[in-house]
Amino acid sequence: MSLTSLLILAAALVGIGLYGALSQQSFVMLMMGLELIINGAMLAAVAFWALSAGGAPEGQLLTIVVMAVMAVEMALGFALVVAVYRATQTDMTEGLRDLKH
């Protein structure tokens, strides 16, 4: 378990998540892609903390902040799904055309 292999794993998670976030039509599936990206970022932060930063506590703090970002993303994402569904009865990204010109 080297830093390189950990970072490659994190890169794979980010890549899969980016594919999902760009390709999925359902809002919740799209959010799953974003979650995978954040997951990869957290793994990379912990890997650097453990293997390259000598266990500096700020590395763990960074991971906690990323975790808070993930919570914010989930909560606001679900709230937006509810709000969009109330307004337009849609759960697909194709249903949102109001900002198109």
Add this chain to the structure above:
Amino acid sequence: MRPMSWIDLAFYVLAGIAVVSGWRVFRTDSMVRASFLLLLSFLAVGAVMLLLGAVYLGVALFFMMAVEMLVMALFMVMFMMNPAGLNPMNMVHQPRVAAAAGVIAFAALAGMALVADFPERRPAAGTDVVRALGTELLGDSMLVFESAGVALLATMIGVVVLSARTGRFGPSDEGSCPPGLDPGGLPAGAPSGGEDGSGHGHHHHH
């Protein structure tokens, strides 16, 4: 090379689980199954964090993800068609562009990991990492920590506002419209077609 090969073995198994289940999230027919596959991927990453010695973070990730994925599965059942995966499901747009973007992102990041020369510094033996995190959170980095807390509070307020049934000017699912600019007049911001604003709450700002 370090002699502890069971850690390496566990890492490769967990990495395989994380990547394969993360990939299967977007390939399964059932959205509920997709959320549990994502949970599996997160649990594998949390276990890798435990292998790295980040005890608190790994366990916190377990708990957070277990709750979050249950909420997500609930949302799947409430909102989404085909939660049981009885029919084949493939709801994607621009799949080629998305796949290309994913592959390019992976290649760039993995190439960076292979090429870059990062310093190798491990924590000193006997470091109490959980205690170190606690003193950091409530010591030097308290402002950062508290800012995250305030951000979460703002999120909670925003989430309640966004998802509440009572919109700002009436029930949101019946189309809440602001009152008229003059008494009895058209609602401010109503569609210019001249409806009395009982539509679906679309506000067109021109």
